[in-house]
Amino acid sequence: MIDAHVHLWRxxxxxxxxxxxxxxxxxxxxxxxxxxxxxxxTGVSRVVLVQSQESEADTHWLLDLAHADxxxxxxxxxxxxxxxxxxxxxxxxAARGKLLGIRPMVQDRAxxxxxxxxxxxxxxxxxxxxxxxxxxVRPRHLAALARCLGRHPDLRVIIDHAAKPTIGxxxxxxxxxMKRLAVLPQVACxxxxxxxxxxxxxxxxxxxxxxxxxxxxxxxxRLIWGSDWPVVTLRxxxxxxxxxxxxxxxxxxxxxxxGGNARRIYGLPS
Numbered sequence: 324m325i326d327a328h329v330h331l332w333r334x335x336x337x338x339x340x341x342x343x344x345x346x347x348x349x350x351x352x353x354x355x356x357x358x359x360x361x362x363x364x365t366g367v368s369r370v371v372l373v374q375s376q377e378s379e380a381d382t383h384w385l386l387d388l389a390h391a392d393x394x395x396x397x398x399x400x401x402x403x404x405x406x407x408x409x410x411x412x413x414x415x416x417a418a419r420g421k422l423l424g425i426r427p428m429v430q431d432r433a434x435x436x437x438x439x440x441x442x443x444x445x446x447x448x449x450x451x452x453x454x455x456x457x458x459x460v461r462p463r464h465l466a467a468l469a470r471c472l473g474r475h476p477d478l479r480v481i482i483d484h485a486a487k488p489t490i491g492x493x494x495x496x497x498x499x500x501m502k503r504l505a506v507l508p509q510v511a512c513x514x515x516x517x518x519x520x521x522x523x524x525x526x527x528x529x530x531x532x533x534x535x536x537x538x539x540x541x542x543x544x545r546l547i548w549g550s551d552w553p554v555v556t557l558r559x560x561x562x563x564x565x566x567x568x569x570x571x572x573x574x575x576x577x578x579x580x581x582g583g584n585a586r587r588i589y590g591l592p593s
Contacts, residue, residue, distance in 0.1 A: 324365070324366045324367045324368060324369075324548075324581045324582045325367070325368070325369045325370065325371065325396060325581070325582040325585045325586065325591075326362065326367045326369075326370045326371070326548070326549055326550050326552070327370075327371045327513065327515070327547045327548065327549040327585040327589075328371065328373050328483070328513060328515045328516070328549025328550060328551050328552075329358060329370045329371065329372055329373065329549070329550060329551075329552050330353065330372070330373055330375045330551070330552065330553065330554065331353050331354060331355065331358065331372060331385065331388065332352070332353050332375055332376070332381075333352045333353075333354070333384075334350055334351070334352070336384075337376065337378065337380045337381045337383075337384040338376050338377075338378035338380045338381055339375075339376050339378075339381060340376065341375060341376065348556070348557060349553060349554065349557070353553050355388060355392060355395075357553075358370070358552065359394070361552065361553075361561050362550075362552075362561060365561070365562060365565055367565075368394065369394050369395070369396040369591075370394065370395055370396065371395075371396055371397055371398070371399060371423065371549070371585065371589065372385045372388065372389060372395055372397075372398045372399070373398075373399040373426060373457070373483075373549075374398075374399060374400050374401040374426055376401065377401055377403075377428055378401060379400070379401065379402060379403075379412070379416060381400075381401065382398065382400030382401050382402070382416055382422075383416070383419070385398045385400065386398050386400070386416075386419045386420075386421055386422065389421045390419075390420070390421060395421075396421075396423075396585075396589070396591050397421045397422065397423035397589060397591060398421055398422055398423060399423055399424045399425070399426050399455070399457045400416055400422055400424075400425055400426070401425060401426060401427070401428070402416055402425050402445070404425075404427055404441075404442045404445035404446070405439070405441045405442065405445075409444055409445035409448070410444055410445060410447075410448035413425065413445060413448055413449065413452070413454070414448075414452075417452060417454065422454065423454065423455060423589045423590070423591075424449070424454045424455030424456060424457050424481070424589070425445075425449060425454060425455075425456065425457065426456075426457035426458075426459055426483070427459070428459050429458065429459055429460050429464055430459050430460055430461050430464075430487070432464075434463045434464060434466075434467060435467045436464065436467060437464065437467035437468050437470065437471040438467050438470060438471070442471075443474065443475070446471065446474075446475050446478055447475060447478075449478060450475055450477040450478040450479075453479075453590065455479045455480070455481055455588070455589060456478055456479065456480045456481075457480075457481050457483055458480055458481065458482045458483060458486075459483045459484070460482065460483070460486050460487075461486060461487050462486050462487070462488060462494070462496055462497040462500055462501075464486075465486055465497075465500035465501065465503070465504060466500060466503075468480070468482075468504065469500075469503050469504055469507075472504075472507055472509070472510070476509070477509070478509065479509045479510075479511075479588065480504075480509060480510045480511070481510075481511045481512070481513060481547065481588065482501075482504070482510065482511070482512045482513065483513050483515060483516060483549075484513060484515050484516030484517065484520070484551065485501070485512055485513065485514065485515075485516075485517060485533060485534075485537050486500070486501060486512075487516065487520050488517075488520070488533050489520075490517065490520045490521050490522070490525060490529050490530055490533060491521070491522060491525055491529040498536060501536075501537065501540055502540055505540035505541050505545075510541075510545070511541065511545040511546070511547055511584065511588050512537050512540075512541045512545060512546055512547070513546075513547050513548070513549050514534055514537065514546055514547065514548045514549070514568055514571075514572075514580065515547075515548065515549035515550065515551045516549075516551040516554070516555075517530040517533055517534070518530055518555060518558040518559045518564060518567075519551065519554055519555060519557055519558050521558060527558065527559055527563070527564075527567055528567070530567070530571075531567075531571050534568070534571040534572070535571065538571075538572065543572070543573075543576035543579050543580055543584075544579060544584060545584065545588075546572070546576075546579075546580045546584060547580065547584045547585050547588065548565075548568055548572075548580050548581045550564060550565065568581075569581070
């Protein structure tokens with residue numbers, strides 16, 4: 324199995340500013356040794372590291388870790404899409420090897436962030452290089468993301484955390500926006516980050532209808548499981564979230580959702 328969404332960080336180093344002291348459960352060094360201990364005997368053999376800081380220094384640190392350990396299949400990094408010579412900056416990071424894609428942190432930005440024409444050179448370059456655009460968004464960003472793909476139809480996109488729907492109640496705005504993206508064959512969706520969207524008193528099983536809906540929309544060939552560790556531990560243990568996700572996906576689809584789709588969409592070696 325492949326865990327396609329793991330974070331590592333060292334507060335105060337590599338431009339790491341989040342999580343801060345206001346999140347004491349996470350405000351500490353989170354390093355590979357703890358990760359391997361956490362996932363031992365779960366059947367997960369490889370991971371994809373995902374940036375958590377808006378910093379190329381953080382991305383280079385993650386790439387250093389990836390090159391030191393074959394269990395790290397690759398890195399989703401960060402680069403400033405609006406910087407002068409943004410394509411050249413992406414090339415410098417990609418030249419390290421093991422870079423799978425770039426994730427701008429859009430979740431707290433304006434609804435129309437993806438409409439900015441200043442982003443287009445970087446987005447077009449991602450498509451040319453075969454790198455994935457990892458979309459950290461909320462439902463209000465999905466319309467602009469769809470318009471972005473109208474301008475860049477060759478760009479492959481993975482929507483993180485199913486775009487963070489409202490858990491435990493019908494969210495028709497999210498569902499309709501996801502439906503418009505799901506018809507595009509180059510868009511995939513991560514089964515990740517859902518339990519941390521629960522209300523404070525919500526039970527983890529409340530995420531099951533959301534998982535069922537994205538499975539209906541994207542099909543088992545475009546779903547990718549990720550733990551969102553260690554953030555997931557704010558609500559569930561690694562093993563409990565993995566077990567819940569596996570219970571939500573028919574066993575015949577496990578090979579694809581829990582590894583095969585990540586290999587194919589990210590272009591990982593077998």
